[in-house]
Amino acid sequence: MRFTRLLLWNSSLTSQKKTSREKTVTTHAPDISASDIEALAAADCLLVAMDFDGTMAPFHDDPMSARAEDGCIESLKALAAMDDTIAMIVSGRNLAQLREVTGLSEGNEAGIHLIGSHGAEPAGTGFTPLSEAQRELYESLAVAAEAAASLHPGLWVERKPLSVGLHSRTCDNKDVADQAHASFLSHAQGMDNVMITQGKAVIEVAVDSTSKGDYISAFREEHCIPTVVFAGDDTTDESVMRVLHTQRTDMGIKVGAGASRANRRLSGTVAVRDFLAQLVEARRLD
DSSP states (O other): OTTOEEEOSTTHHHHHHHHHHHSOOBSOOOBOOHHHHHHHHTOSSEEEEEOOBTTTBOOOSSGGGOOOOTTHHHHHHHHHTSTTEEEEEEOSSOHHHHHHHHTOOTTOOTTOEEEEGGGTEETTTOOOOOOHHHHHHHHHHHHHHHHHHTTOTTOEEEEOSSEEEEEOTTOSOHHHHHHHHHHHHHHHHTSSSOEEEEETTEEEEESSOOOHHHHHHHHHHHHTOOEEEEEEOSGGGHHHHHHSOTTTTOEEEEESSSOBSOSEEEOSHHHHHHHHHHHHHHHHHO
C-alpha cells in the first residue's frame, strides 16, 4: 500500500487513484499537542477508535502473547463510561483472538466496542457466512499459503473467518520470506474478488471487501458522530485515515514511522497509552 491495500475488485483501481488525489500521503504529520487533546475533550460526541497490534500493544513473535500497554484498556473503559463518548478497538484479528488478547471476554467488554477481521466481525452481530464461491476462494488461498509457508519453519499461516494470512515475522531468512510472500501474492493476484493487504511481515488475502474504514464510516453515520479520533500503525489502517474528516473535526493518528494520510503522529505504543490517559483526564474536566 503506499496505501498498500491492493483492491482487486472490478472498480477498485479507479477508486484507489481517486482517493490518493483527494488526500495527500505525508511523512510530516505533527505530533499530538495539548491543544489537540483539548479539542477532542470538548467534542460534543466523540468516537475513540484504536487499532490493537502496534498501536495499543507492542508486536510479539507469538501473536497470542501480545498485550496492550498497561493502562490502555483502562483508559478506553473510562472513556466508554463517559457521556457522549464511544470507545472502540478495531483490529485485523478475528474476534475470538481480539477478545483473548484484550481480556475483554463476551459480556465483559465494559462498554468497549470490539471489531474483528478489519471491520467484518463486530462483537454482538457476527458476520455473514461465506458463499460457496467465497469458500472455494478461501480454500484455494489456504492451500497456496500453506505451500509458501513450507519453505521455512519461521513462516506461518493464519486462518481468519474471512481471510488467510502468510506471516514472516519469525522467519530469519529474508530471501526465503520474500520468496514465500511473492509466491502467495502471485497466486492471489490471479484470483477475482479478493482483497490483498500487504502489512508488516504479512500478506493477508480476504474474500470479503470490508475494511476498517468502511466499518467506521458506517458506524459514525448510523450513530451521527461528529468527531472521530483513530490511531493505527499499519497499512490496513490507512483505509480509516482515508475516510476521516481531518480538514474539519476528525483526527487520524499514525503510530510510528512511515508515510500516512494521518494528520497527527505518535511515536509508539507507550505514546498511545499516554495520549489515552491524557484524553481521559481532559474529557473529565471539560
